[in-house]
Amino acid sequence: MDQKAGASATLAIVFAVGSYILSFSARPGWGLLMAILGILFGVFGLIRSASPRVGGGLLSIAAIVLGAVAIGLAVLVMIGVLLL
Numbered sequence: 001m002d003q004k005a006g007a008s009a010t011l012a013i014v015f016a017v018g019s020y021i022l023s024f025s026a027r028p029g030w031g032l033l034m035a036i037l038g039i040l041f042g043v044f045g046l047i048r049s050a051s052p053r054v055g056g057g058l059l060s061i062a063a064i065v066l067g068a069v070a071i072g073l074a075v076l077v078m079i080g081v082l083l084l
Contacts, residue, residue: 009045009056012038012063019070028077035074038067 016038023031045060 005056005059006045006048006054008041008048009059009063012041012045013059013066014038015041016063016066016070019067019074023070023074023077026077026081028074028081031077032071032074035067035070038063038070042067 019031019034042063049057
């Protein structure tokens with residue numbers, strides 16, 4: 001049986017990586033939103049990967065971790081923007 005990564009796991013990693021790009025582009029508010037969406041889609045993808053037909057469990061876990069770090073980064077960038 002061939003497993004495919006679920007759409008939610010793929011979206012989660014796209015949102016998590018996108019949050020870094022937005023935070024480093026001086027848009028930390030959007031970066032924070034993308035990080036939160038990455039975590040939410042990652043949790044949903046992790047739940048969906050319990051099915052034997054849907055893969056993407058490790059991708060979802062990576063997105064959750066990247067999203068959590070991205071939240072901290074976005075908050076630090078927001079603080080930095082406010083201090084300038």
